[in-house]
Amino acid sequence: MATSGAGSLISFEGIEGCGKSTQIVLLAERLRATGREVVISREPGATSLGSELRKILLDPTYDPDALTELLLYLADRREHRRLVIAPALQRGALVLIDRYVDSTWVYQGFAQDEIEPSLIERLNRLVVGDNWPDLTFILDCPVAVGLERARERNRETGAEGVADRFEQRHLEFHDRVRQGFLALAKVEKERFRVIAADREVETIHNDIWREFSLKYAIS
Numbered sequence: 001m002a003t004s005g006a007g008s009l010i011s012f013e014g015i016e017g018c019g020k021s022t023q024i025v026l027l028a029e030r031l032r033a034t035g036r037e038v039v040i041s042r043e044p045g046a047t048s049l050g051s052e053l054r055k056i057l058l059d060p061t062y063d064p065d066a067l068t069e070l071l072l073y074l075a076d077r078r079e080h081r082r083l084v085i086a087p088a089l090q091r092g093a094l095v096l097i098d099r100y101v102d103s104t105w106v107y108q109g110f111a112q113d114e115i116e117p118s119l120i121e122r123l124n125r126l127v128v129g130d131n132w133p134d135l136t137f138i139l140d141c142p143v144a145v146g147l148e149r150a151r152e153r154n155r156e157t158g159a160e161g162v163a164d165r166f167e168q169r170h171l172e173f174h175d176r177v178r179q180g181f182l183a184l185a186k187v188e189k190e191r192f193r194v195i196a197a198d199r200e201v202e203t204i205h206n207d208i209w210r211e212f213s214l215k216y217a218i219s
């Protein structure tokens, strides 16, 4: 690995149903087989305070304004960083996170037209300090494909018909989200890898592994 001693922070981003969690598990298994400590986490909701915030954030009965929503995500992140991310990185672990700073930039900023994305960038930096992602995979697929997968997941888990606050939003919003992630990837080329996610799970995993191996010089 490039960062000997210290760990690395790798985030996974994309629209709903793009397959982040499946890919995180596959990458984690492969990395653990090399003897590395791997920590899997997600936002919102990785800490006990965070899981209370998650319930509030995803509950369709609430309709907070954009700034309130932003502050709740940032509170969740601050706690996540303090209790999970920073200690794991100090131990030298690889931390794989399902959504992080870029989701806020895209969902609360770019896709909504209410809060300047540059303000979100500054607040994100304030909240996470130097725990910025080293590498970010954007799993990119058409909105229709992602939402169908998210619905399938709800059917399997018995949550059919109870789409959360975000899944209820219209297609146009999800397409703005997709475009937001692609726009970020164009600006910060060093950090982002865009992976086409409307393909077989194994094929996607192999692409992620290849990019990961190149970045960290694993043979």
Ligand code: TYD
Pocket: 015, 016, 017, 043, 044, 073, 098, 099, 100, 103, 104, 105, 107, 108, 166, 167
């Ligand atoms: P989740 O059920 O974890 O969805 P997914 O499997 O798609 O990740 O719900 C997380 C939701 O929270 C998702 O719709 C995106 C949203 N979100 C934001 O709007 N801003 C943020 O900063 C984060 C971390 C998530």
